Amino acid sequence: MSGSKNLQKNKGSRMSWSFDCDVSERDVVTPAKRPKIETEVPSLDRVSRTIDIYDKKTHINSLPALLKACEPQEASELSISRQKQREIYDWLEYKTIKSKPCALILSGPSGCGKTVSFKLLAKEKEFECVEWITPADQGADENNRFTRQGDKFQDFMVRTTRYGSLFEDCCRRLLLVKDFPNVYFNDKDAFHTLLEQYFGTGKEPVVFICTDSGGMGALQTLFPPNVREKFGICHISINPVTQAVTKNILKRVSLVFNTRASHMVHVSQHIVEEILSNNIGDIRSTVINLIFASLKVPNRQIDCEGRGRGESLSLLHAIGRVTNPKRLVEGNSWKFVHDPDEIAYFFQTQPSTFARFLHENHLNTTRGIEEATAATDILSISDCLISDWRDSHLGRLGLSFCIRGIMITNNDPVPGWNPVRKPRNDEKICRDLASTETLWYKSLISPKLALTITFKGLGN
Amino acid sequence: MSLWVDKYRPTNLGKLDYHIEQATRLVNMVQEGDFPHLLVYGPPGAGKRTRIMGIIKELYGSGAEKLRMESMNFETPSRKKLEIMTISSNYHIEVNPSDVGMYDRVVVMDLIKTVAQTHQLDATGQREFKIVLLTNVDQLTKDAQHALRRTMEKYMATCRIILCANSTSRVLPAIRSRCLGIRIPAPKINEITTILESICKREGLTVPHELAIRIAEASERNLRRAILMLEACKVQQYPFTVNQNIAELDWKVYIQNTAKLIIAEQSPKKLLEVRGRLYDLLTHCIPCDLIFKGLLQELVKNCDLELKTQIATTAAEYEHRMHHGSKAIFHLEAFVARFMAIYKKFMETSLEAFM
Numbered sequence: 001m002s003g004s005k006n007l008q009k010n011k012g013s014r015m016s017w018s019f020d021c022d023v024s025e026r027d028v029v030t031p032a033k034r035p036k037i038e039t040e041v042p043s044l045d046r047v048s049r050t051i052d053i054y055d056k057k058t059h060i061n062s063l064p065a066l067l068k069a070c071e072p073q074e075a076s077e078l079s080i081s082r083q084k085q086r087e088i089y090d091w092l093e094y095k096t097i098k099s100k101p102c103a104l105i106l107s108g109p110s111g112c113g114k115t116v117s118f119k120l121l122a123k124e125k126e127f128e129c130v131e132w133i134t135p136a137d138q139g140a141d142e143n144n145r146f147t148r149q150g151d152k153f154q155d156f157m158v159r160t161t162r163y164g165s166l167f168e169d170c171c172r173r174l175l176l177v178k179d180f181p182n183v184y185f186n187d188k189d190a191f192h193t194l195l196e197q198y199f200g201t202g203k204e205p206v207v208f209i210c211t212d213s214g215g216m217g218a219l220q221t222l223f224p225p226n227v228r229e230k231f232g233i234c235h236i237s238i239n240p241v242t243q244a245v246t247k248n249i250l251k252r253v254s255l256v257f258n259t260r261a262s263h264m265v266h267v268s269q270h271i272v273e274e275i276l277s278n279n280i281g282d283i284r285s286t287v288i289n290l291i292f293a294s295l296k297v298p299n300r301q302i303d304c305e306g307r308g309r310g311e312s313l314s315l316l317h318a319i320g321r322v323t324n325p326k327r328l329v330e331g332n333s334w335k336f337v338h339d340p341d342e343i344a345y346f347f348q349t350q351p352s353t354f355a356r357f358l359h360e361n362h363l364n365t366t367r368g369i370e371e372a373t374a375a376t377d378i379l380s381i382s383d384c385l386i387s388d389w390r391d392s393h394l395g396r397l398g399l400s401f402c403i404r405g406i407m408i409t410n411n412d413p414v415p416g417w418n419p420v421r422k423p424r425n426d427e428k429i430c431r432d433l434a435s436t437e438t439l440w441y442k443s444l445i446s447p448k449l450a451l452t453i454t455f456k457g458l459g460n
Numbered sequence: 461m462s463l464w465v466d467k468y469r470p471t472n473l474g475k476l477d478y479h480i481e482q483a484t485r486l487v488n489m490v491q492e493g494d495f496p497h498l499l500v501y502g503p504p505g506a507g508k509r510t511r512i513m514g515i516i517k518e519l520y521g522s523g524a525e526k527l528r529m530e531s532m533n534f535e536t537p538s539r540k541k542l543e544i545m546t547i548s549s550n551y552h553i554e555v556n557p558s559d560v561g562m563y564d565r566v567v568v569m570d571l572i573k574t575v576a577q578t579h580q581l582d583a584t585g586q587r588e589f590k591i592v593l594l595t596n597v598d599q600l601t602k603d604a605q606h607a608l609r610r611t612m613e614k615y616m617a618t619c620r621i622i623l624c625a626n627s628t629s630r631v632l633p634a635i636r637s638r639c640l641g642i643r644i645p646a647p648k649i650n651e652i653t654t655i656l657e658s659i660c661k662r663e664g665l666t667v668p669h670e671l672a673i674r675i676a677e678a679s680e681r682n683l684r685r686a687i688l689m690l691e692a693c694k695v696q697q698y699p700f701t702v703n704q705n706i707a708e709l710d711w712k713v714y715i716q717n718t719a720k721l722i723i724a725e726q727s728p729k730k731l732l733e734v735r736g737r738l739y740d741l742l743t744h745c746i747p748c749d750l751i752f753k754g755l756l757q758e759l760v761k762n763c764d765l766e767l768k769t770q771i772a773t774t775a776a777e778y779e780h781r782m783h784h785g786s787k788a789i790f791h792l793e794a795f796v797a798r799f800m801a802i803y804k805k806f807m808e809t810s811l812e813a814f815m
Contacts, residue, residue, distance in 0.1 A: 364732075377794050441688035444692040
């Protein structure tokens with residue numbers, strides 16, 4: 001069975017041009033010393049069932065296998081809502097006509113389960129998904145000729161489904177495009193010509209999966225409304241995963257983890273709750289975070305603070321941490337709760353902005369003039385360091401110096417509510433005294449003239 | 461209506477009222493047809509720009525008097541857009557690069573490049589070079605000055621650079637040595653009074669000699685300021701009286717009041733208030749070194765001798781740092797804070813001794 005499966009794999013799902021992907025697949029799975037689990041490829045029910053049963057008996061040893069194991073197995077486990085599932089079913093059932101081209105766009109934020117859901121639903125409707133994977137390596141073929149990426153994609157779109165598979169006889173196929181070749185983002189017309197060609201000669205339905213990315217994604221650039229209308233492309237948009245659904249999925253996944261991978265991970269209720277609180281509707285990132293948060297690391301305490309998709313420290317938080325330094329006292333020694341270097345690390349690309357914010361806000365929590373003197377002196381030195389453009393390290397050094405300095409000098413911060421203020425913009429300073437003087441006297445000599453130049457004297 | 465300062469500005473080197481001997485030398489230099497880069501320096505209001513414009517006119521004739529104001533756009537390597545006002549004729553372009561603060565390097569390099577890369581089409585009857593006039597050179601950052609040094613050499617064939625500065629101390633030695641330095645000293649009090657009186661005569665006014673002397677003294681030998689003051693006096697009260705009020709610059713008073721605040725209380729809260737006032741001064745285009753100077757002069761009035769040296773040292777230190785850094789407010793504030801700390805300590809110890 002395994003042999004026939006590999007054959008299918010080569011012939012069916014992975015076309016020969018996705019060579020790279022094959023390699024990585026092998027790399028990932030082989031160390032686990034297990035037969036390949038390729039749930040998405042075999043559309044024959046009995047094959048996947050066998051694997052499922054086989055799976056449940058074994059323990060999982062590698063992270064990719066772990067991720068694989070928590071993929072949904074049936075429609076009720078999916079992260080998308082029932083209504084959207086219905087819509088996809090309807091499309092698969094009624095819109096796709098044998099040997100006729102038709103297209104669907106699935107859009108949604110990243111990690112909301114577009115691809116996984118669609119593949120599963122298509123499998124239930126006995127479709128085989130043939131996915132386009134943009135080859136990363138532009139190798140020459142045997143005749144030493146290079147094929148353009150666009151040509152390969154065109155080949156895929158038009159010719160993949162022209163001939164039936166030798167191994168599959170009962171099911172239909174559909175094309176899945178998620179990874180659009182980059183050329184089309186520059187040359188939209190080429191893509192539209194290709195669509196036209198597909199709708200002329202294509203045989204099987206095609207599904208485009210687009211990630212919403214704030215107005216500039218593939219949906220907006222490659223499929224403007226007029227194009228969608230012209231070809232009659234259906235569009236199903238999927239929302240971010242809701243908190244309740246995420247909770248259910250995490251419950252199911254943590255059960256899988258705790259029973260089958262207990263030697264690797266241990267999911268506790270505490271971790272699940274913390275992960276849930278950081279959830280932003282991205283189920284993939286949530287699951288990955290869950291795995292890493294509950295990994296069993298020997299002899300090391302894991303602190304569970306602020307884990308999310310790319311932890312970032314907001315400017316306001318960071319300013320608060322510096323102007324209100326908290327200390328941990330242990331016996332005779334002490335250290336800061338928030339490491340100054342860590343704060344500096346987050347803002348190393350914009351040291352001067354951070355220094356200006358610090359300057360604007362540090363006096364609010366300073367108690368005495370002596371502390372203020374030390375702090376302002378440190379700011380003054382760090383400004384000299386940051387302003388030097390000849391060595392980029394000096395900027396980071398200056399930032400670290402001023403953060404550390406302000407935290408250390410302020411050993412007894414004044415409590416109270418101090419909203420962070422924005423520094424006044426003094427970049428537009430004109431330094432020409434002569435013109436200032438002339439303007440001021442002009443305002444005395446002929447007030448009307450000066451009004452148009454908007455120079456106001458300083459009030460005393 | 462133009463101001464008297466502009467109206468009675470001498471338009472060529474022959475019409476200057478003082479430093480006549482120097483003016484004839486300038487004329488001689490220009491008549492040779494070519495000259496090196498110039499660095500014109502002297503106190504404010506001494507007539508530097510008047511002389512520079514005279515030189516340009518002497519070179520190119522009256523065509524150089526047709527001035528136009530344009531705003532030029534530059535882009536920093538970090539894609540920040542800069543806009544700067546330039547005054548130009550067909551033969552020269554004047555710009556104050558320090559207006560764009562720490563990005564002046566980009567302006568200096570790009571401006572000279574664009575001006576100097578094009579040759580004069582018709583060299584007959586024209587000079588072979590154009591003139592780039594950079595004002596406020598002592599406010600230029602070190603980076604800009606280094607950039608200037610390279611570009612100066614590179615485009616010697618097609619352009620001459622005239623630099624205008626208050627003092628050479630902040631101009632890099634490398635630039636100083638590449639330029640012919642011309643010092644324009646401030647006019648003497650009696651020279652200013654003569655000029656003020658002649659302006660009044662041409663306006664058909666009579667001015668008491670004592671008032672003219674008072675204005676000249678109040679102007680601190682700054683001719684531009686003196687003429688502006690005269691005109692302001694005329695608007696306020698005419699006919700003139702000997703003891704009439706002369707309008708002082710308001711920021712001087714503002715700095716005095718700021719100093720009073722600092723003396724009155726020394727606390728972080730007060731420091732915040734002082735910071736607000738410093739920002740006000742800066743946004744009203746008062747150069748930071750003048751603020752420094754004004755503050756120091758006011759503050760030391762309240763200290764005894766031992767303290768004075770200490771405070772002057774501190775001021776010098778922060779003023780020096782200010783020129784290395786890019787944010788003047790940081791250093792001004794650091795100075796104020798240090799003064800507050802020193803003063804507070806001094807007051808406490810003297811109080812203890814008193815008890």
